[in-house]
Amino acid sequence: MPLPDLNLIRVFVLLYETASVTSTAERLNVTQPSISYALARLRQQFDDRLFIRARHGMTPTMTARQLYPPLRDALGQLEATLGSMQEFDPASCSQRFRLALTDLGAMALLPAIYQRLQKQAPCIELEVIPLEIDRVEEWLLSSKVNAVICSRPIMTENLEQCVILRDRYVCLGRTELLGPKPISLKKFLAIRHALVASSSGHSLAEDVMRRNGYQRKVSLEVPHFSVLPRLLLASDLLAIVPMQIAKEFIHDSKLDYHELPFSVPEFDVTLYWHAGYSRSPAQRWFCETIMNAIKEI
Template identity: 50%
Template sequence: MRPIDLNLIRTFVTLYESRSVTLAAHRLNVTQPSVSYSLSRLREIFNDPLFSRTRDGMEPTFLSTQVYASFRHALTQIEHTISDNQHFDPRHSQRRFRLALTDLGETTLLPAILQRMQTLAPHVELEVVPLEIEKINSWFDNKSVDAVVCSRDIMAPSMGRKAIIEERYVCLLSKQHPRIQKTLDMETFTQEHHVVISPSSGHSLAEDILKTHDISRKVSAVVPHFSALPRILENSELLAILPQQIAQIFARAASLQICELPFDVPNVEVTLYWPRHADDSSAQEWFRQTLIEAIAPGHENNGPPGAG
């Protein structure tokens, strides 16, 4: 077999991880015909189709799956070697970073993150992807996401982590609620009707506490995103439990009030996660530090991210 151009290996790995010619071209900053041409050359070299088109994207063949791990490892080693010998200059870099956030994180954290990044690195691009907890390990393994910020406690030896800020839960409801003004006791809490955020949002601690203490209440609706709450609550007598920071944003934007919960819920840590294999990258270290500075200005950072 004749030598393979490194760009073909990079194209193959990107195609395997994205399962899409369009997405691969976007990540590689090349045209779709260029990716298709590279795929044709790879098919000729390996004498194998490598990928077949399906409704769910590009499905790898058996041979493709076999060679991916070796190519991914080799490419990672090359990238690390280059990264170790290059200084990342945020002022001139045109690199794209990918960050996974919940819809809550997009509302409360993203504006400050973008402002900080635009100030320090005006040409850098940030792509935000919706957080899917069950995919974090695979995202980090295939380098499709650079960092995750969420309040879910995730423990894995392949991940670096650093707690950034603490958040607390409160109850949010309409200012015009006929039976509640400023304070909320347990009897009222259990008798009123509630709208609940799906556990897939990553914010299930308060719900877990309710179950632990066998506190029942009347649930009228379950919604997948926090962004639906302001209009729902403003035009109803429903109650919702959510983190204080987003509750304050919603209360300023709509006719809503915040009440303390009538039971104790421990504070929750908002944590930054990243793949351990990125620890030695100056670009990744800059990105992590910028996220920390944006989310929690003045946050104590004893040493490089990863110490926490």
């Protein structure tokens, strides 16, 4: 059986990852009929339906599930190799890059990252994808995103990484609620808390408290850090947040932060990307530009 051409492989991989003809067409900047035609050719090539329309999108058949890993990997290696043979000019690049990060990352890091990217490559597009910590490995290995910024270690093979900053956790609340520094453990545990969901990737302090048997009074759980300033200003709640973002939150407000009354290790904020794409000049430029932007903060 002859191998499908590169464009057909791209269509197959994106259809598998997006489960949508519309999304695949948008990603490839072609029409939906073009994707339907490519799918018909793929079905003929492999003598299988490959994808079946279902309620929640295009569901892969068993044959498609078997084909996806090797075709995904082969596509990544081939595109990286072809890219390494071409000169890359950021000024003329119109590629769309996808970066996954938390709402904290968007608040603290995105302005500097975007400014640096736009200065060098004004025609590129940057799509920011909300971080889902349990899916970042899948996203990186499937090339759904070009890079991820997060504080939770990712130990998967075939990923490269670079620590872009170090941070620590503090407790944040209204100045009059916190009182004089330092806050005691007894007072810290007695005050009610707002907890940011562990899906944000920030659960280190919670893990330390659990190991030490500290039980704080969690009255509210929220999915994102960005809601905390107005929430804390209007309540008698404390929250544990990274130091970098605490400084942003207390600017021109009645909030303050104290060091935690127990020891929590500092943590790294790390940039991750698929090792297979390191030979791509565009990918290298994207990651290096993010690193340089963070250094300037």
